Amino acid sequence: MNTNFQAVKEVMLSRGSVKRYDTYEMPKEELDELLTLASSAPSAWNLQHWRYLAIQSEEAKQRLLPIAYNQIQVTESSVVIAILGDTEANKAARLVFGEALEQGELTQEIYDRTIGQIDGAYQNHQFARDAAFSNASLSAMQLMLAAKAKGFDTCAMGGFNKEALIKQFNIPDRYVPVMLITIGKAAQPARPTGRLNLDTVLLETL
Ligand SMILES: Cc1cc2nc3c(=O)[nH]c(=O)nc-3n(C[C@H](O)[C@H](O)[C@H](O)COP(=O)(O)O)c2cc1C
Numbered sequence: 001m002n003t004n005f006q007a008v009k010e011v012m013l014s015r016g017s018v019k020r021y022d023t024y025e026m027p028k029e030e031l032d033e034l035l036t037l038a039s040s041a042p043s044a045w046n047l048q049h050w051r052y053l054a055i056q057s058e059e060a061k062q063r064l065l066p067i068a069y070n071q072i073q074v075t076e077s078s079v080v081i082a083i084l085g086d087t088e089a090n091k092a093a094r095l096v097f098g099e100a101l102e103q104g105e106l107t108q109e110i111y112d113r114t115i116g117q118i119d120g121a122y123q124n125h126q127f128a129r130d131a132a133f134s135n136a137s138l139s140a141m142q143l144m145l146a147a148k149a150k151g152f153d154t155c156a157m158g159g160f161n162k163e164a165l166i167k168q169f170n171i172p173d174r175y176v177p178v179m180l181i182t183i184g185k186a187a188q189p190a191r192p193t194g195r196l197n198l199d200t201v202l203l204e205t206l
Contacts, residue, residue: 011145011148011149012145014148015144015145015148015153015154015190016153016189016190016191016192016193017154017155017156017190017191017193018073018153018154018155018182018184018186018188018189018190019071019072019073019155019188019190020072020073020076020186020187020188021073021076021077021078021153021182021184021186021187022184022185022186022187023076024078024184024185025078026056026078026079026183026184031054031056031079033146033150034146034147034150034152034183035052035054035081035143037142037143037146038050038052038140038142038143038146039139040142041135041138041139041141041142042138043089043135043138044131044134044135045093045096045114045118047086047089047090047092047093047096047118047131047135048086048089048092048096048135049086049089049131049132049136049139050083050084050085050086050135050136050140051083051084051085051086051136051175052081052082052083052084053081053082053084053169053171054079054080054081055079055080055081055082055169056078056079056080058075060169061074061075061080063168063169064080064160064165064168064180066164067160067164067165067168068157068159068161068180069159069160069161071157073157073182074157074182076182076184076187077182077183077184078152078184078185079182079183079184080180080181080182080183081143081181081183082165082171082177082180083136083137083139083140083143083177083178083179083180083181084136084171084175084176084177084178085129085131085132085133085135085136085175085176085178086132086136086174086175087125087128087129087131087132087174087175087176088122088128088174089122089128089131089132089135090118090119090121090122090128093114093115093118093119094115097114097115098111129176132175132176132178133176133178136178137178137179140178140179140181143181143183144156144181152183152184152185153183153184153185153186153190154181154183155182156179156180156181157180157182158179158180160177160180162177
């Protein structure tokens with residue numbers, strides 16, 4: 001079997017939600033590496049809707065604890081990444097496509113038309129919000145797999161008070177909290193979980 005496939009499969013299948021962690025202070029370089037990998041996720045128009053809030057100090061974790069309904073993994077893990085979605089991701093379009101324009105990969109006409117399409121789409125708030133969630137979620141998954149491949153474990157968390165998170169950490173209006181991800185060295189393995197049969201999840205092959 002292809003060795004890449006084997007390695008990726010192993011990382012995917014060995015990932016589980018770990019709730020208890022050993023003390024481990026994650027160096028900045030290690031966290032930067034994981035977040036850089038997480039940022040390599042695909043996104044619509046390459047607008048890169050993900051933003052991260054790294055909650056790493058003891059003091060910040062203590063502030064997060066009640067917001068996450070006292071789930072212990074928030075304080076035991078090395079770092080908690082709040083994955084945020086940018087509801088104004090169209091603002092990144094000039095940066096993303098400007099480079100291609102400068103390098104002559106895009107004509108001015110195509111650039112203008114693309115920017116116009118993107119700005120037009122983001123006038124629709126529901127679209128902008130949906131895009132923030134779907135695109136940022138891809139980055140969240142990349143983060144969990146990168147962490148696992150590097151010897152860490154993670155737990156994705158939706159159990160937290162979004163309004164309280166925004167208020168406590170002064171998150172600007174344009175960003176929506178998507179999920180929290182704890183990262184650290186496992187003290188206890190994840191509880192085994194099953195999955196629905198393929199027959200159930202594959203509705204139809206047309
Ligand atoms: C969006 C999302 C939110 C979740 N919220 C929580 C949470 O608040 N607390 C928790 O302990 N686990 C949480 N989980 C973990 C799930 O319970 C877990 O992924 C699921 O049971 C499958 O188990 P596994 O991750 O070990 O494969 C969440 C997972 C996802 C993807």
